[in-house]
Amino acid sequence: KTEEELSASRRIINNLTIMLGVSKNRLEEVEKAKNNLKETKEKLTQMENEISDWALLEKAFSNDGIIALEIDDAGPQISAIANELLKVFGGRFSIRFDTQAAKADGRSLKETFDITIFDAETNEAKSIKRLSGGEKTWIEDAITKAICIYNKNASGKEFKTIFTDEKDGALDAEKKREFFLMKRKVLEIGGYDVEFCITQTPELVEMADTVITLEKGSIKTN
DSSP states (O other): HHHHHHHHHHHHHHHHHHHHHEEEEEEHHHHHHHHHHHHHHHHHHEEEHHHHHHHHHHHHHSTHHHHHHHHHHHHHHHHHHHHHHHHHGTTTTTEEEEEEETTTTTTSSSEEEEEEEEETTTTTEEEEEGGGHHHHHHHHHHHHHHHHOOOHHHHHHHOOEEOOOOOTTTTTTTHHHHHHHHHHHHHHHHSSSSSEOOOOOOHHHHHHHOEEEEEEEEEEEE
């Protein structure tokens, strides 16, 4: 009987040992699963943060983000420079950048972009799209040069030279002279040393400090 009891006890111990081994294995699997779950949660949190960052960047670079803020910030400064340049033409015209407009319902605003021109002579405000050829020429050039000056100042870099194509063809004789005077105003306000420009108008050639003449096989200056 003692042998039988001993054998039974051994079987029980053996079974318990097996069960203990199985339990240890399961415990190790549970711990491993817990570690994996922790890592998964950390990765999930990291991905959520990255998604949030990308969503913020998407918003920042959308039309309602940094772009709109840049336009809102730059608009008044550029228009102020352009209006200073336009004083050369007697101060008749002044400009304003519009970045919002009323929606059809009249109760809310929408993002837009237009340049409104105020004509002191007619006391009328209208879009730059409605200007005549001559008026549009010098106003567009004033805006272009104002943007140029603004970018120069904002960059913190020193640019001393401007290059422009011929743009005075649509102007009458008087306005051509004023157009040339505006070039000198650009140099003054923008801190430039020289502008290289093209013209076929003899009166403007005479107003230039230096004339570069291109001929076949040669370049002359005077």
